[in-house]
Amino acid sequence: MIIPTEVIEIPSASFVSKSSQLIDQEDVNEVDIQEIKELTSASFVAKGSVDKNIYIEIDFENQKIKEIKENNLQDPIEILRFLQKTMIKGRVQDIENIDENMDKDSETNFICIDRQNILMSTFAELKSVENFLITFEVDFMGERAKDYGGPRREWIRECNRMIKERLFDSGLRELFAEEYYFVGLLIGIALFQGGQLPTYLPDSIIIKITENTADICISNIQKGLNKFNLIRFFKEFPQLLELLRPSKVQFTAKMLLKLLKPKFSSEGSTALVKEKEIYSMFVKYVREVASGRRECVSLANILSFVTGASEEPLLGFALQPSVEFIPTIEADEKDQKTHEAFMYIPTAHTCSNCLVLPRGSLLCKLPANNDLFDVYDMAFTNNFFGTI
Numbered sequence: 563m564i565i566p567t568e569v570i571e572i573p574s575a576s577f578v579s580k581s582s583q584l585i586d587q588e589d590v591n592e593v594d595i596q597e598i599k600e601l602t603s604a605s606f607v608a609k610g611s612v613d614k615n616i617y618i619e620i621d622f623e624n625q626k627i628k629e630i631k632e633n634n635l636q637d638p639i640e641i642l643r644f645l646q647k648t649m650i651k652g653r654v655q656d657i658e659n660i661d662e663n664m665d666k667d668s669e670t671n672f673i674c675i676d677r678q679n680i681l682m683s684t685f686a687e688l689k690s691v692e693n694f695l696i697t698f699e700v701d702f703m704g705e706r707a708k709d710y711g712g713p714r715r716e717w718i719r720e721c722n723r724m725i726k727e728r729l730f731d732s733g734l735r736e737l738f739a740e741e742y743y744f745v746g747l748l749i750g751i752a753l754f755q756g757g758q759l760p761t762y763l764p765d766s767i768i769i770k771i772t773e774n775t776a777d778i779c780i781s782n783i784q785k786g787l788n789k790f791n792l793i794r795f796f797k798e799f800p801q802l803l804e805l806l807r808p809s810k811v812q813f814t815a816k817m818l819l820k821l822l823k824p825k826f827s828s829e830g831s832t833a834l835v836k837e838k839e840i841y842s843m844f845v846k847y848v849r850e851v852a853s854g855r856r857e858c859v860s861l862a863n864i865l866s867f868v869t870g871a872s873e874e875p876l877l878g879f880a881l882q883p884s885v886e887f888i889p890t891i892e893a894d895e896k897d898q899k900t901h902e903a904f905m906y907i908p909t910a911h912t913c914s915n916c917l918v919l920p921r922g923s924l925l926c927k928l929p930a931n932n933d934l935f936d937v938y939d940m941a942f943t944n945n946f947f948g949t950i
Contacts, residue, residue, distance in 0.1 A: 623791050627798050638801045643877055645795065646754050652696040655711060655756050655880070670699035675717055677702050681724045684717070685744045694747060694789045698755055711756070711881065712912025716870030718757030721748050726762035734767075734779040742779045746786015753805060754790060756875045761808040768806050772796050805876070813873060815852035818861050819845060821874060822917060824885040836921040837887040839928060840906070844885070844919060847935050856939055863942045868910045868917045883915040890920040903933040908941050 626648065635641045653668030671694070673687040700713040707713050725745055729735060734742075749760045763771075767780060772793055775781055787793050796802055824841055827833040851859050862872035869883055890905040906929065909918045922928060929937075 623794055627795075630799065636801070638799070638804050639876055641795075641799055641802060642753060642805065646756075646877065649695050649790075650697060650754055651693075653699070655697050655714075669696055671696050672699045672701065674701045674703055677705070680717070680720050681728065684721055684748075685741065688744055688747055694750060695754070698751060708913050710913040711879075712870035712915065714755065714870070715757055715875070716866065716912065718748070718752050718755070719866065719870065719872050722752065722758055722760055722762060725760075730762050730764065734777070736779060739778045739782060742782035743786045746783040747789060748786075749783075749806070750787055750790035750792055753792070756877060756880075758871055758873055759805055759809070759876060761806060763806050765807070768803055771803070771806075772800075809873075813861050813865075815848050815861065817874070818848060818852075818865060821865070821879075821883050822868065822885050823882055824887075826887075832924055833887070833889075833921070836924060840887065840919055840921045841885065843928065843931070843934060844938075846931070847938050850935065856935065859939050859942050867908075867942045868912065869915045870912045879915060881915050883917070885917045885919060887919055887921040890922050890926065903929040903937045906934055907937055 630641055635644060653670050671691050676683040698714055699709045700717045752760045770780055784793055826837050850856050851861055866872040906920045
């Protein structure tokens with residue numbers, strides 16, 4: 563059966579009998595809600611044929627839609643914020659106080675991802691997930707970073723990029739039709755779990771996403787979206803579809819610098835002088851990146867280095883991105899010239915959205931602009947320095 567106007571997955575029904583017609587659960591995963599109501603109100607419905615969870619699910623959807631309308635939520639961002647707040651369960655998505663032990667009793671969908679094979683390892687891991695409305699916790703195999711939000715955002719960003727390249731840049735690929743189910747899942751995950759918006763769908767697909775279709779690729783996307791009840795929400799609130807279209811707002815140096823709040827030492831301290839000096843150099847570097855004079859680096863590279871996200875999440879960062887300063891480690895006198903610039907390599911803690919800039923010792927002179935900026939280029943285009 564093609565996905566109708568209102569659809570819901572049948573969790574455990576084996577079959578439903580209507581007159582002499584049998585609907586086999588293996589062949590039909592989704593049926594019209596109104597048809598379910600009609601079937602289940604009939605006296606000849608087979609015993610145990612329709613799971614009570616169907617009604618719970620229908621009531622849940624109806625309740626959410628009712629609350630959105632009662633609160634007069636019109637803006638798609640506010641609607642998404644409401645759905646995220648009321649639907650996502652388990653551990654908080656972005657831990658604001660990383661000193662707290664959030665692991666003991668907090669449920670997550672823990673998945674292990676191979677950075678060298680992100681998309682295929684993601685598809686394999688998603689097959690084992692039972693409830694997609696529980697917070698995802700991402701472990702990149704062999705890396706030390708703990709997921710308090712940063713690794714999950716990076717995972718979603720990389721999946722978005724690879725999905726676009728593999729499944730959309732050359733049109734829909736029916737040969738890989740089964741993979742489009744995971745596209746629907748990852749769209750839902752990106753929307754509900756604070757990731758980069760999935761804006762890779764062509765407009766020709768977006769306008770068909772809530773319609774009956776014989777296209778197997780689009781149909782599989784719909785099946786993935788229905789794990790989050792998104793088809794119903796898209797129909798009730800079509801403005802939500804705008805979240806799937808690219809933003810017209812350009813990311814600027816001002817936006818980046820306002821996001822990354824510097825944490826300076828107290829006034830009057832000798833360290834403050836060096837911190838302001840290196841921060842001024844960083845600001846100058848950001849402006850060069852914004853103007854295109856650092857060809858290999860973009861503002862998105864810098865933000866993803868710090869937070870795992872190449873743009874500010876639609877609902878913002880729970881933990882404010884920041885810049886902290888540390889003293890450099892002095893090199894031996896004979897190696898001073900060779901290692902001078904490399905003592906200023908920035909690092910980041912993506913778990914806490916923190917950029918760490920070495921400021922130099924109090925008597926140390928900063929490297930020349932070009933030398934320092936070359937080191938920044940190397941760091942901001944290398945995942946190794948941004949995942950500690």
